[in-house]
Amino acid sequence: xxxLAGRLEGRAIRWAELRRxxxxxxxxxxxxxxxxxxxxxxxxxRGKYIIMQLDGGDSVILHLGMSGRMNITREHGPTAPSLxxxxxxxxxxxxxxxxxxxxxxxxxxxxxxxxxxxxHRHRHLSSLGPEPLEAGFDAAYLAASLAGKRTPIKTALLxxxxxxxxxxxxxxxxxxxxxxxxxxxxxxxxxTRATGLVTxxxxxxxxxxxxxxxxxxxxxxxxxxLGYFQHAWKVYGREGEPCAHASCAPCPGxxxxxxxxxxxxxxxxxxxxxKVQR
DNA sequence: ACTGTTACCTGATTGC
DNA sequence: TGCAATCAGGTAACAG
Numbered sequence: 001x002x003x004l005a006g007r008l009e010g011r012a013i014r015w016a017e018l019r020r021x022x023x024x025x026x027x028x029x030x031x032x033x034x035x036x037x038x039x040x041x042x043x044x045x046r047g048k049y050i051i052m053q054l055d056g057g058d059s060v061i062l063h064l065g066m067s068g069r070m071n072i073t074r075e076h077g078p079t080a081p082s083l084x085x086x087x088x089x090x091x092x093x094x095x096x097x098x099x100x101x102x103x104x105x106x107x108x109x110x111x112x113x114x115x116x117x118x119x120h121r122h123r124h125l126s127s128l129g130p131e132p133l134e135a136g137f138d139a140a141y142l143a144a145s146l147a148g149k150r151t152p153i154k155t156a157l158l159x160x161x162x163x164x165x166x167x168x169x170x171x172x173x174x175x176x177x178x179x180x181x182x183x184x185x186x187x188x189x190x191x192t193r194a195t196g197l198v199t200x201x202x203x204x205x206x207x208x209x210x211x212x213x214x215x216x217x218x219x220x221x222x223x224x225x226l227g228y229f230q231h232a233w234k235v236y237g238r239e240g241e242p243c244a245h246a247s248c249a250p251c252p253g254x255x256x257x258x259x260x261x262x263x264x265x266x267x268x269x270x271x272x273x274x275k276v277q278r
Numbered sequence: 279a280c281t282g283t284t285a286c287c288t289g290a291t292t293g294c
Numbered sequence: 295t296g297c298a299a300t301c302a303g304g305t306a307a308c309a310g
Contacts, residue, residue, distance in 0.1 A: 024286075024305075048304075066303035067288075087288085106287045108304060124305085151281060160305085167303060267283065269302085 001050050004100065005043040007072055008052065011094040012039045020089040024065060024110040031113050034058055035092065047128045047164030051119055059116040061124070065108030075099040128164040132201050137163060139198050143190040153189050154182035155266045157201075166201065169236045172271050174204040176235045179245070181277045182263075182270045207232065235260050235271040243273035 016035035021027040038054040045051070052060040075097045090102040090111060114122055130136035145162045156162055157171045175182050178200035180193060189197060211232060234244045239262040242250055250257060263270050
């Protein structure tokens, strides 16, 4: 979102082209026409949604889904034959000559356009829980939200109504940091555990944003690789590797010492250390 | 009401 | 080498 803001805020959209309207949900008719010529007043984020406010009273609501990304390059003009890029569903060109493209092979992402005053009532935004980095997300709130829930804490944290913006990787990483088992029932996360989990979630996200921010400086690279945070994952994708907690010394032979373990919860992969996460 | 499963879609990887 | 099966980030419809 910050990478986009640097190229879009205050800029006029010289033209917009929607190449595929059949994303996760149908993109509304007239989408590209309503963007063309508009000026971008500002960008903000709510949960995993990016909101781009335009003059004229419209706002774009963008979700990258699982495989979506934004490519930012210089517009080379009509002389460049510009080979068609696969899965490039939306292309914008700004008055400063930046070409901004939404690429999403799996098309789990979405694009919507609503009147700005209706953004908070949007069906995908109205039921989102608090922002994890804002004051409304604290131990008291989290414990109250989890009270009585029989679902595992891992599954509860993926529920965007409880807290907005956490995905499968960050939930695994935050639970590892908080030393809480992903299998623990949500209702049993209260008191000190809730306090520690809030701290762990905030730290995980803050570090990830800082790492992603550093990669965004490379925005001109068409490779478009996003996020150096993947190199900092402690448990995700590390099945069988040793636990990174300093106190978790390897003791081969003990059943809980098989290192990072993978299991399936609610159809999603969970990675954790059964020894330090309780 | 709450909880778990499945479908949506394409591409990378794995296994035969 | 080639092809089929499996598995990925997210969300919501659906079933029990």
